[in-house]
Amino acid sequence: MISTILKEVETRDLTREEAIELLGIDNKSDAFYDLIKVANRMTREQFGNKAYIFSQIGLNAEPCSMNCKFCSMAKSNYVMDGEFRKTMADIEDLKKTARDVIEAGTHDLFLMTTADYPVDEFIRIGQALREIMPPQVRLVANIGDFDMDTAKALKAAGFTGAYHIRRLGEGRDTDIDPARRIQTLDVIRDSGLELYYCVEPIGPEHTYDELVDEMMRAKEYGVEAMAVMRRTPVPGTPLAEKGMITAAELTKIEAVTRLVTKPVRSMNTHEVTPMTLIAGVNQLYAEIGANPRDNVNDTEANRGYGVQKTIELLRDAEFEIDLD
Numbered sequence: 001m002i003s004t005i006l007k008e009v010e011t012r013d014l015t016r017e018e019a020i021e022l023l024g025i026d027n028k029s030d031a032f033y034d035l036i037k038v039a040n041r042m043t044r045e046q047f048g049n050k051a052y053i054f055s056q057i058g059l060n061a062e063p064c065s066m067n068c069k070f071c072s073m074a075k076s077n078y079v080m081d082g083e084f085r086k087t088m089a090d091i092e093d094l095k096k097t098a099r100d101v102i103e104a105g106t107h108d109l110f111l112m113t114t115a116d117y118p119v120d121e122f123i124r125i126g127q128a129l130r131e132i133m134p135p136q137v138r139l140v141a142n143i144g145d146f147d148m149d150t151a152k153a154l155k156a157a158g159f160t161g162a163y164h165i166r167r168l169g170e171g172r173d174t175d176i177d178p179a180r181r182i183q184t185l186d187v188i189r190d191s192g193l194e195l196y197y198c199v200e201p202i203g204p205e206h207t208y209d210e211l212v213d214e215m216m217r218a219k220e221y222g223v224e225a226m227a228v229m230r231r232t233p234v235p236g237t238p239l240a241e242k243g244m245i246t247a248a249e250l251t252k253i254e255a256v257t258r259l260v261t262k263p264v265r266s267m268n269t270h271e272v273t274p275m276t277l278i279a280g281v282n283q284l285y286a287e288i289g290a291n292p293r294d295n296v297n298d299t300e301a302n303r304g305y306g307v308q309k310t311i312e313l314l315r316d317a318e319f320e321i322d323l324d
C-alpha cells in the first residue's frame, strides 16, 4: 500500500515490487504529492538543504560508431551542425573554460567525449586540467567503455570518478553489448573511481520494470550521486518519433529513484526540469560544448544551462549553495 511504503521508506530499503507500485501512481492524484513530499523532505534533511552544480564540457562532436538511436552524434544519423575535436593543442582554451566554470560555482567537473575519441589524448587533457583545479573539485570522465588499465591511468591523471550507465534499450537502441557496459561498471567500482549513475534515456515506451532494473543496479553499486534523464526527441534521430515523457512523469520517476537508491551525496534530473526541485533533486548540470541531446556544437547557447542559470534555479527553490 502506497501510504505504508512512504511511511517506512526512511527506515528500510524498498523492494522492486514497491518501486513499481510507486511508479504506478497517477500523476494527478493526491498520492503523487505524498510521494514528492517525502522525496523532498528526505533530500533536504539528508543533505542539509545544500545543493550542488556539476559542469560538463563536451570535448568533441564527431560521428560515433556506437549508433545510439537517440543521439545527435550517432554515425548512422549525425544531425549536429558541424564537427569539432578539442585536443591538447586546445589546452589553454580548455583551461580557461574549466577555470571559468569552477570560479562560477562548479563542484564536480565532467569531461565528455564520444566513444571513439582517443583515450590517451583524453587522459592527457584531464591531467593538464587537474593541475589548475582546486583539490576539492572532483574530476569525472564520461567516455566509452574501458578496462582496468585505463581506469588506473584515469586515476593516476587525477580523475576521481566516471559517469557510466547501462542505458535503457542498450543493445537494441545502441550498437553496444549490454555486457560490455556492465564490465566497465565493475571496473569503475573495482578501481576505486566513484561511479555516477543515471536511469536514462527514459522514453514513453520504457516499462516501469525496465526503469526499476536500473534503479536496483545503482543501489547494488552503492552510487552516491544519482540521476534520471528523459530522452530528448532530437529531430532526425530514429527514436524522436516516439516523443517525450512529461515533466510530471519525470518528476515522479525521479522521486521514486531517489527513494529506491538513497544516494548519499546528491540527486539530479536531466535535462534541467524545475518541477523536480521540489521532489528530491538537489543537483543540476551546467553544460558546455557538444552533447547527444542537442544539434549545435555549443549547447550552452541552446538546450544547455550555464553555471549561473543553474545556481539561480537552485536558489529559487530555496537551496543553499556553498561556493568556495
Ligand code: SF4
Pocket: 064, 065, 066, 067, 068, 071, 072, 073, 074, 075, 113, 114, 115, 174, 292
Ligand atoms: S550516446 Fe555516446 S556512445 Fe551513443 S552514439 Fe552518442 S556519443 Fe556515441
